[in-house]
Amino acid sequence: MRENSESIIAGGAVLGISALLFTQVLPGQFEGVVLARNPMTFPRFLLGLFALGGAGLLVRGLIGARKGTVGMPVSWFKVLAILVLAGIYLAVFAPLGFIPATLVFMPVAMLALGYRNPLVIVLVTLVTVPLLWYLFTEAFSIRPPGIGIDDMLRQIGGGA
Amino acid sequence: MLKTLTKTSALALGLAVSAGAAMADFPERAITAIVPFPAGGSTDTMGRAAAEVLSEILEVDIAVTNVGGGAGTVGTAQIARARPDGYTIGVIPAAPLINQPHMRETPYTIEDFDYICALFYSPQALALAPDSQFSSLAEVVDYARENPGELTYGSPGPGSLPHLAMEQFLDEVDVQIEHVPFQGDGPGVTSLMGGHIDMYMAIFSNVPRYELDAVAIFAEERVEAAPDVPTAIEEGFTTTASWWGGLFAPRGLPEDALATLESACEQTAESDAFAETLGNLGSFPRFLGSEDVRTEVEQGSETNGAILDRVLN
């Protein structure tokens, strides 16, 4: 990608974010209070700066002051795959629970990233999940979400 | 046998304990106590002290979970959303319940909870800067009446109980003192000691802890830990205010669970160990049963709602 087109895209992105945030600082219930007590003053000031900088970047790209080319990442398919996988994993982590989500995510992610040794994939997954569960519940007294190994053991223990 | 086990080994033997816990219907497994403030704060310390004692009485582990953020509203919302089976309870100070819903949209109302008990409280006190020209609450009020808006007072945060208490008092005496909120007592108290603000409204527990120069305490009667500090009532005012909290649960708790928790809470309030821990923190146990807490929350919400409507606009 050429450096000035990068500036144009970056400037556009900044202006886009500004526009999005601008919807949140429109005049509303906070008018007529003293400066120090108006919650909107500081964000508005920042947003002004942000939009101004974005416009500057855009102009810089359009004028084309910098014309060098810059390297870009190559492996777009993998990025897309990991973005989608990570998104799903993080979204279901809390509702579904740590153990099922991770048991599925780890092998799929390793495969998607191009790792092809089934033994290692299975072993790493099967070691990591209980290890982390044990570390967090027992050593850190933090319970990851969902039904855990201790509950399963308890069910078996309670049945016996 | 079980009772002789220490808590740590009980944890290690969690399996055995729960298998053998056929003693009562509730509780038969570990309880999670959500504290809607980060670790280390007043609520957290209260919550952990209460959990220690409760866990001995109920003979199950009680895991204290800090869900901080949003001035307590995030954790409180999480409690409201939890399954009402008695295994998720909250240790909540009153502010997220009776103040925050008046300041913003919260995904809960005071109707979304079953109130187990009130458990701890600390009266509030007004402290003055070290080299203050005042020596009594009446002097402060008189000066502020003649010089409106010249004095400043600090609080641990906007919408905190001390903030509301001070506004309630200012309303009562009808004078104007500017509010400077801080993020918690640490920065606030330091600013007071450095003389950057004129006075600071604080939970009483901070007074002996930081050796503050308290000018009045907003309680019915003087506090043992500071017998020299007069009450606002003695000075001729009527405001009383306290920081208080207790155990709450999502609405719809089974009756037996509620009853068990309520009685365990009562025992906690009476326990010497709990009183001692609280005493070290400058607070006091105070038990109120389920129905009484509900009434207190409803009243507090109404009073503070009115104050907040005025202060925020």
Add this chain to the structure above:
Amino acid sequence: MENLIAALVSLADPVIFAILIGGTAAGILIGAMPGLGSVLAITLALPLTFVMGPEPSIALLLGLYAGSVYGGSLSAILINTPGTPQAAATVFDGYPMMQQGKGDLALGWATVASTIGGLISVVILIAAAPLLARLGLEFGPIEYFALGLFALTCVISVSREDLLKGGLACVLGLLVATIGQDPLTGDVRLHFSNFNLMAGIALVPFLVGLFALSEVFWRVAENVSPEDRPVANTGFKFPGLSDITSRWRVFGKSAIIGTWIGTLPGVGATASSMVSYAEARRSSPNGDNFGKGEPDGIIASETANNAVTGGALVPTLSLGIPGDPITAVMLGALIIQGITPGPRLFVENADLMVFIFVALFVVNLALLVLGAVMGPIFSRAIRTPEPVMLTLILVLLAIGTFSVNYNGFDLLVMLASGVLGFGMRVLRFPLAPVVIGFVLGPMIEQSLRQGLVIARGDFFYFFQQPIALVLFIVSALFLGWSALRHWRDGRKAKGRTNGTDA
């Protein structure tokens, strides 16, 4: 003097010594895991302190405290992810060094810096605790505002590639920090009518997403096979003694800045390492290399954040006011032991005070040894095949971030910040200024508006405060001088292109 001997005797007790070392090692581990930080380390140990006496409790807590602050630098250097927020400024130069194949030396510098910072702060703590406590009181809202502005100038040194982009990144950080509750009035803003946003964006998920998650995405995107990666020297190497002594100025100044900022309640180690970084960049003869893998940058950050440990104990012990959430938890633990910190502590519990000093001293020495032992283990761990390692990191980030607040929304924040960070890397925005703005923003805004209330809306009043005025002038001079230099450099090196910076 008897107290000192008594303290040494207690420490010589094998149990207490083992607890001290074990606590330090555990602290390093916890600190190195992104998401898990000092507060967690200390809260974990709280139940244990209930059943222990005061000395072992203190040994454990101090070990965990210093260890976790140091541990954050390991992941900062090795995987471009501050393990704890305190280590955010260590990333600026630590990771570039790693990329240049000098990761072993970067770890060495971080370790030496942490130890020296910790040791100097203990000495200051012993010598000047009451004095420092009083100096801290001089800092009110207006002074905090001036300090915040000064710290903000370190944005310049981490965005030398493109000052406009760096500035924009910083403003973005400041903006993100305004989401949620207004610190002064409690009103909520920029929340898009979403309850979770009303609570604001939490530091850990934002930081972890921005640095760590985006790093995972970026590595996938680069698609470099492990053989092509410069992984030479991923061991541990102490810098030469003469190298250390020749940089004594940076060490000394950073330690003093760290200790002193540690005494200010509510500022914290993250901000202190940024102030120190800004100052080191200003005064170091190697200032031009900052952000490109300059040891002075690591030294400034790591010395300062470990010096905060001693500093934060100053108000905690001498005034009973905790300087940060970490010392707040420690204060709670001490109170439960029946020890009430405050002005009388030095008189009533002098023996215990001396024990605290000695223990903290030993903990910092232990860092030197433990760092040399544990550093190589960590750096070897990152040689696992890349797909496996990236997957593991992702899982660790998820569980670590979730555990901070038990909030599923935090994971979405992390995801969004990760995507944001990735986008910024693609468009070659520096990431560090975002964090600087995010960390300093609330302090700057709140103290500015508190100051305005105190000054009755009169901004001129701000310039009548001597301490604040000095800070304003220093910031302005620094800003002007940097702008001038930047403009000149820009003219000289026009048209050059560089690889992406991290």
